[in-house]
Amino acid sequence: MNAEDATRPEGTGCGTFPGGAELFRLDTRVAHLNHGSFGAVPVPVSRAQRRLAAEAAADPDAFFLGAPDRLAAARTRIAARLGADPRSLALVTNATEAAHLALAALRLAPDDEVLVTDHGYGTVVAAAARRARTVTVRLDPALPDEEAVGKTVLAALTPRTKVALLDQISSPTARIVAGPGLLAELAARGVTTVVDGAHAPGMLADPLAGRPDVWFGNLHKWAYAPPGSAVLAVAPALRDRVPAPVPSWEDHRGYPRSVEYRATADYTGPLAAPEGLDLLAELGAGAVREHNSALAAYGAELLAGLPGVRPLPSDARLAMRSLRLPERFARTRPESDALREEIMARLGCRVLVWPWEGGGGIRISGQVYNRPAEYERLTRGVRSLLDGR
Numbered sequence: 001m002n003a004e005d006a007t008r009p010e011g012t013g014c015g016t017f018p019g020g021a022e023l024f025r026l027d028t029r030v031a032h033l034n035h036g037s038f039g040a041v042p043v044p045v046s047r048a049q050r051r052l053a054a055e056a057a058a059d060p061d062a063f064f065l066g067a068p069d070r071l072a073a074a075r076t077r078i079a080a081r082l083g084a085d086p087r088s089l090a091l092v093t094n095a096t097e098a099a100h101l102a103l104a105a106l107r108l109a110p111d112d113e114v115l116v117t118d119h120g121y122g123t124v125v126a127a128a129a130r131r132a133r134t135v136t137v138r139l140d141p142a143l144p145d146e147e148a149v150g151k152t153v154l155a156a157l158t159p160r161t162k163v164a165l166l167d168q169i170s171s172p173t174a175r176i177v178a179g180p181g182l183l184a185e186l187a188a189r190g191v192t193t194v195v196d197g198a199h200a201p202g203m204l205a206d207p208l209a210g211r212p213d214v215w216f217g218n219l220h221k222w223a224y225a226p227p228g229s230a231v232l233a234v235a236p237a238l239r240d241r242v243p244a245p246v247p248s249w250e251d252h253r254g255y256p257r258s259v260e261y262r263a264t265a266d267y268t269g270p271l272a273a274p275e276g277l278d279l280l281a282e283l284g285a286g287a288v289r290e291h292n293s294a295l296a297a298y299g300a301e302l303l304a305g306l307p308g309v310r311p312l313p314s315d316a317r318l319a320m321r322s323l324r325l326p327e328r329f330a331r332t333r334p335e336s337d338a339l340r341e342e343i344m345a346r347l348g349c350r351v352l353v354w355p356w357e358g359g360g361g362i363r364i365s366g367q368v369y370n371r372p373a374e375y376e377r378l379t380r381g382v383r384s385l386l387d388g389r
């Protein structure tokens with residue numbers, strides 16, 4: 001245990017996850033408090049991926065000829081870990097690609113509307129906008145709970161709303177938007193539900209809760225998989241309509257093989273992905289989630305003590321917390337990017353800073369490699385940054 005961790009605040013329920021930091025090769029000079037953006041690959045998973053790359057280098061014919069079947073086997077293992085029907089699932093590269101394929105499967109008429117929210121992820125919302133007319137619901141980041149969020153979304157439906165594309169866990173605000181209650185209400189109104197579960201695999205015990213028509217999630221964030229591994233889950237009636245990203249020799253086999261095999265490409269990420277979920281299970285998924293959430297909550301509590309910083313309503317299941325900054329900070333993307341870089345340059349801390357009219361916010365994550373002292377360092381540093389302006 002690090003000396004500075006010996007004096008952990010009593011009663012906060014957070015501390016150090018035994019062996020957690022050693023599982024990663026992160027730069028130890030930096031406090032990596034932003035697992036939510038790009039994840040980080042644990043050493044055993046990187047090793048598995050390197051073994052696959054060595055196999056491909058040693059006998060490319062064997063590797064690529066066997067890749068479709070191995071992808072199917074990886075998909076089955078991943079489905080079991082996520083509690084998904086393996087027939088519904090396809091391996092894809094990332095959440096953005098999944099959104100693009102999902103929207104392409106929906107065949108919308110020119111007048112049809114896709115409902116999105118202003119908490120939605122930029123590239124995912126852009127995927128919808130390429131295909132259809134989007135209508136954006138504004139969600140006050142301070143809405144008190146999931147129910148209030150749900151009511152706001154339902155109130156924005158119009159007779160032309162055919163699809164609701166909603167975050168399961170929103171990126172800037174770390175809020176649950178598409179909970180099972182809201183999904184049921186939308187289904188009852190005949191609205192097709194598409195859920196961006198980018199953060200759900202690994203973070204939520206039941207990532208497909210509410211069984212939307214289409215759901216997708218990244219495995220490289222909280223499921224410890226290498227980048228380039230994500231999953232798409234599609235209801236039976238829509239499966240045949242999901243286009244293959246490129247034509248391949250697996251096309252004639254239909255969904256999901258036509259989607260997940262994309263000619264000669266790097267398959268080491270998705271093939272190593274089940275190792276990430278296995279590692280999470282070995283560590284104890286429940287213990288990891290508890291640790292991550294407690295640390296993020298601790299960090300949020302410290303930051304909330306700074307003048308003008310307001311915590312957003314949070315959910316105990318989540319490993320991320322978000323707070324609004326005083327009004328003069330991060331009002332635009334250039335301002336939030338500059339503040340993120342200043343926090344890195346001056347404090348050596350990686351966090352997400354998100355822009356918002358009337359003052360943006362800061363999002364922190366908790367992961368097994370983090371310890372309470374890192375959030376204390378962030379808070380001290382942010383205090384002086386805020387004081388200096």
Ligand SMILES: Cc1ncc(COP(=O)(O)O)c(C=O)c1O
Nearest residue numbers: 037094095096121170171196198
């Ligand atoms: C909610 C949400 N959706 C989608 C994405 C996009 O993920 P990717 O870049 O892997 O497509 C992110 C990335 O952080 C996200 O937070």
